Amino acid sequence: MKIAVIGTGYVGLVTGTCFADSGNDVTCIDINEAKIEGLKRGEVPIYEPGLSELVIHNSEAGRLHFTTDTAAAVAPAEVVYLAVGTPQGDDGAADLSAMWAVVKAIAPSLREDAVVVTKSTVPVGTNARIFGMLKEFTGRECDVASNPEFLKEGAAIEDFMKPDRVVVGVRRPEVGDVLHQLYKPFLRTEKPFLVMSPESAEMTKYVANALLATKISFINEMANLCEKMGGDINDVRRGIGHDSRIGFAFLFPGVGYGGSCFPKDVRALESMTVDKELTPAMLRAVDEVNERQKHVVSQKLDAHFGGDLAGKKIAVWGLAFKPRTDDIREAPALVLIDWLLSKGAKVVAHDPEAMDNVRAELGDKIEFAEGRMDALKGADALCIMTEWKDYHSPDFAEMYQLMGDPAVFDGRNLYEPERMARRGYCYHSIGRPM
Numbered sequence: 157m158k159i160a161v162i163g164t165g166y167v168g169l170v171t172g173t174c175f176a177d178s179g180n181d182v183t184c185i186d187i188n189e190a191k192i193e194g195l196k197r198g199e200v201p202i203y204e205p206g207l208s209e210l211v212i213h214n215s216e217a218g219r220l221h222f223t224t225d226t227a228a229a230v231a232p233a234e235v236v237y238l239a240v241g242t243p244q245g246d247d248g249a250a251d252l253s254a255m256w257a258v259v260k261a262i263a264p265s266l267r268e269d270a271v272v273v274t275k276s277t278v279p280v281g282t283n284a285r286i287f288g289m290l291k292e293f294t295g296r297e298c299d300v301a302s303n304p305e306f307l308k309e310g311a312a313i314e315d316f317m318k319p320d321r322v323v324v325g326v327r328r329p330e331v332g333d334v335l336h337q338l339y340k341p342f343l344r345t346e347k348p349f350l351v352m353s354p355e356s357a358e359m360t361k362y363v364a365n366a367l368l369a370t371k372i373s374f375i376n377e378m379a380n381l382c383e384k385m386g387g388d389i390n391d392v393r394r395g396i397g398h399d400s401r402i403g404f405a406f407l408f409p410g411v412g413y414g415g416s417c418f419p420k421d422v423r424a425l426e427s428m429t430v431d432k433e434l435t436p437a438m439l440r441a442v443d444e445v446n447e448r449q450k451h452v453v454s455q456k457l458d459a460h461f462g463g464d465l466a467g468k469k470i471a472v473w474g475l476a477f478k479p480r481t482d483d484i485r486e487a488p489a490l491v492l493i494d495w496l497l498s499k500g501a502k503v504v505a506h507d508p509e510a511m512d513n514v515r516a517e518l519g520d521k522i523e524f525a526e527g528r529m530d531a532l533k534g535a536d537a538l539c540i541m542t543e544w545k546d547y548h549s550p551d552f553a554e555m556y557q558l559m560g561d562p563a564v565f566d567g568r569n570l571y572e573p574e575r576m577a578r579r580g581y582c583y584h585s586i587g588r589p590m
């Protein structure tokens with residue numbers, strides 16, 4: 157099939173590349189010329205395992221193209237994917253200005269039989285609005301479908317190639333059939349292809365993310381409760397997870413969820429609820445608990461140092477909002493660093509992938525360490541904010557020597573409290589006894 161994908165952000169680039177890999181002729185479009193020129197040379201602007209190789213392979217095979225010329229790319233396309241950004245606006249609602257601009261731009265060149273598909277996360281009702289706009293611009297009833305994306309950063313290729321399910325929202329069953337053909341190569345393990353209305357598909361995306369965010373805020377609140385009551389959240393998680401109604405997934409306590417999806421989507425859904433004069437009590441609580449959780453390590457540091465962090469050297473391991481990405485959007489580490497700087501502490505940070513992004517934001521306000529151990533020299537404390545593999549089993553004896561009298565504030569529960577105590581560490585983690 158001939159496919160055009162508009163927007164070469166995270167979702168658009170992965171979608172376009174994977175569809176090219178399954179044998180389609182794909183053109184990815186973006187208004188950012190520098191980005192497109194880079195992609196033509198095989199330079200992928202984000203860190204995502206396996207993506208660069210796949211972009212280069214499919215470009216060389218002549219199936220994947222990049223352009224800034226929307227009209228030329230859309231004109232022959234049987235399927236046009238819309239994957240532009242829908243960032244959070246000032247009022248918490250999704251900002252759809254990029255989406256409206258693209259709908260206007262594609263209208264004159266759309267084939268009569270083209271299927272327009274929204275891949276971006278968009279508020280319920282957006283698909284219907286696009287349908288209305290295209291009718292106004294083209295004078296005909298175009299097929300507009302919704303196909304929400306459930307991939308995770310750091311595992312995007314794997315998630316796209318082997319989805320748990322594919323959800324599409326359509327007005328005509330024939331459109332569902334077109335999209336089913338497109339997805340068949342990825343559904344060979346009999347995973348379901350679920351067809352529903354565009355509104356249900358749009359809602360599915362928000363409900364999935366809101367429920368996952370709810371699990372995280374819930375377990376974080378229970379972890380904080382364990383700390384006060386004396387339980388160990390790891391044992392509690394083992395104790396509840398075997399109940400098949402509960403399960404183990406997405407119940408790891410930590411320093412709060414970040415990234416470009418959960419915070420934005422929970423707030424966007426909340427703002428939709430308010431628009432409909434409902435009270436989004438659950439969503440508000442999920443967001444509020446998460447915002448508080450981002451301060452949990454600072455509170456422990458504050459208590460440990462008796463409120464005086466001026467001049468203290470604090471090492472921070474992990475800046476990205478999670479491992480296997482260089483994405484620092486809404487990253488809990490940044491909230492901690494902000495607080496440390498406001499207290500007059502000296503911060504030395506390490507991250508395997510995200511240091512350049514943080515440097516671009518914070519400049520020389522903090523120091524960056526080449527290797528994880530370099531961050532520890534003379535540090536008064538170490539805070540672990542992202543569970544990168546590199547941090548799971550460091551040389552504890554070397555760490556001890558580098559830090560002198562070491563205090564570790566582990567926001568991801570990487571180590572065993574008892575062992576850390578035996579090694580001589582003052583070790584704090586989340587929801588477990590010291």
Ligand code: UGA
Binds near residue numbers: 307309365413415
């Ligand atoms: C999330 C969803 O998992 C995807 O299904 C969805 O497609 C995507 O949002 C999106 O809407 O585009 P992502 O933001 O890449 O994916 O990252 P996750 O792996 O879900 O992690 C999100 C945050 O939750 C991270 O900060 C992570 O540290 C935190 N988390 C996750 C926990 O604190 N505990 C857990 O048990 C799991």
